Structure formats: structure tokens, C-alpha cells
Amino acid sequence: xxxxxxxxxxxxxxxxxxxxxxxxxxxxxxxxxxxxxxxxxxxxxxxxxxxxxxxxxxxxxxxxxxxxxxxxxxxxxxxxxxxxxxxx
Numbered sequence: 001x002x003x004x005x006x007x008x009x010x011x012x013x014x015x016x017x018x019x020x021x022x023x024x025x026x027x028x029x030x031x032x033x034x035x036x037x038x039x040x041x042x043x044x045x046x047x048x049x050x051x052x053x054x055x056x057x058x059x060x061x062x063x064x065x066x067x068x069x070x071x072x073x074x075x076x077x078x079x080x081x082x083x084x085x086x087x088x
Contacts, residue, residue: 003050008041009034010053015041 016033020026 001054003047003054004042004045005038005050006053007045007047007050009038010049011041011044012038 012034013030016030017026
């Protein structure tokens with residue numbers, strides 16, 4: 001994503017959400033608003049902020065896939081699978 005677009009979309013989301021509760025309906029309405037109106041927020045966008053937002057999003061995605069020490073998260077096994085491993 002282009003940094004100016006990311007920054008404009010963030011500005012649109014902040015403007016739309018000001019003072020609203022964080023509910024699934026509000027999040028969906030925000031997505032629709034941003035998708036339709038982000039171009040109007042380009043005058044307020046800053047490329048540096050956009051690069052920062054993109055970097056934060058990429059870091060958040062990486063954290064979902066790694067544990068605290070940086071190693072890949074082990075897949076969880078079900079209770080039944082663990083019990084069957086111990087029965088051998």
C-alpha cells in the first residue's frame with residue numbers, strides 16, 4: 001500500500017470514529033466510510049505517517065505468528081490428541 005493512501009485512510013477512520021463506541025457495527029461502518037471517502041482526506045495525509053502506519057501493521061502481523069522469544073508458535077494439540085500420545 002502507498003504511504004499516502006495509508007495515511008489518508010487512517011485520517012478518514014479517525015474522523016469517522018470520533019466519539020463512537022467500538023462495536024462490530026461501528027467497525028464495519030468505518031470500513032465502508034474509509035473505502036468510499038479516503039481520497040477526500042489526501043490533503044491531510046503525510047507520507048511519513050503512512051510509512052509508520054504500514055510498519056506498525058507489518059509488525060503486528062509478524063507478532064501473531066511468533067512467540068515472545070521470536071520462535072514460531074507451536075501448534076496447539078487438542079486434549080484428546082495429548083491423551084492419545086500418552087497412552088502408548
